[in-house]
Amino acid sequence: MAEIIWGFGTSHVPSIGAAMDHGKTQTPYWKALFDSYAPARQWMAEHRPDVVVIVYNDHANAVDLDLVPTFALGTAESYEVADEGWGRRPVPPVIGAPELSEHLVRELVDDSFDIATFNRLDTDHGLTVPLSVYCPDPGEAWPCTVVPLLVNVIQYPQPTAARCHALGKALGRAIRSFPQDLKVAVFGTGGMSHQLAGARAGLINTEFDRMFLQTIETDPEKLAALTREDYIREAGTEGIEMIMWLVMRGALSDDITRVHETYHVPASNTAVGAALFEDHGGKAAA
Numbered sequence: 001m002a003e004i005i006w007g008f009g010t011s012h013v014p015s016i017g018a019a020m021d022h023g024k025t026q027t028p029y030w031k032a033l034f035d036s037y038a039p040a041r042q043w044m045a046e047h048r049p050d051v052v053v054i055v056y057n058d059h060a061n062a063v064d065l066d067l068v069p070t071f072a073l074g075t076a077e078s079y080e081v082a083d084e085g086w087g088r089r090p091v092p093p094v095i096g097a098p099e100l101s102e103h104l105v106r107e108l109v110d111d112s113f114d115i116a117t118f119n120r121l122d123t124d125h126g127l128t129v130p131l132s133v134y135c136p137d138p139g140e141a142w143p144c145t146v147v148p149l150l151v152n153v154i155q156y157p158q159p160t161a162a163r164c165h166a167l168g169k170a171l172g173r174a175i176r177s178f179p180q181d182l183k184v185a186v187f188g189t190g191g192m193s194h195q196l197a198g199a200r201a202g203l204i205n206t207e208f209d210r211m212f213l214q215t216i217e218t219d220p221e222k223l224a225a226l227t228r229e230d231y232i233r234e235a236g237t238e239g240i241e242m243i244m245w246l247v248m249r250g251a252l253s254d255d256i257t258r259v260h261e262t263y264h265v266p267a268s269n270t271a272v273g274a275a276l277f278e279d280h281g282g283k284a285a286a
């Protein structure tokens with residue numbers, strides 16, 4: 001049976017990917033952030049999953065605003081890297097895990113999550129930057145296959161944090177019931193506090209971010225009880241991306257240990273966070 005071995009919450013700021021693509025990670029602006037990733041990257045490289053489920057949002061790059069599914073899962077054999085206006089990032093294509101995807105869609109629908117499916121999808125920085133944070137030097141191929149799980153965080157009304165947490169629990173059950181012996185990691189992406197436009201552009205709320213980083217480990221129900229308006233007020237219009245970390249947390253068991261944490265301000269306009277959790281209870285009960 002498939003087993004969840006770890007969960008990783010990480011920001012997906014596009015300039016983190018650009019810094020890597022253009023060899024700037026050791027410049028004064030970027031060095032501290034990339035140095036802080038080193039222990040997590042080492043641990044993840046020593047605990048490679050076969051497949052990662054990446055909970056992320058498209059930023060109207062690959063999916064236009066004519067149709068905005070609240071939750072959607074990719075079922076393709078592979079996914080192109082999206083051209084976001086400056087050409088594609090020079091990273092490998094994303095190879096899918098269609099058998100696992102189809103299992104997850106069916107299990108989630110049977111578990112009352114009527115999830116949409118993407119049979120073709122380009123993946124924007126929301127997915128490729130977390131892959132680069134995980135694996136900075138993929139060479140010709142990423143070291144894992146990928147199941148994209150998309151959440152609408154850009155158009156009102158976004159799903160509630162509670163619904164995201166519940167989706168994560170259903171996702172965890174669905175992964176653990178997959179009959180192949182796969183090692184699976186789950187990524188929750190986005191955040192931390194940031195607002196890209198409007199009167200509060202540039203907003204950073206370190207107190208809220210630090211509370212979130214701590215509480216996602218110990219009391220995710222408390223974060224799930226916050227409204228979408230709470231997230232936007234405290235973390236900014238784009239900071240609501242943090243609700244996607246709750247999908248990741250919901251998929252993990254309660255028997256987790258924190259392996260690593262990064263908190264760094266800013267990258268671009270954004271507070272950057274990363275939190276890595278080993279899951280000791282990620283196997284289905286016999």
Ligand code: DHB
Nearest residue numbers: 012013014267268269270
């Ligand atoms: C930035 C952050 C994001 O999460 C994003 O999707 C786009 C831009 C930024 O800070 O520049």
Ligand code: FE
Nearest residue numbers: 012059190241
């Ligand atoms: Fe974003």
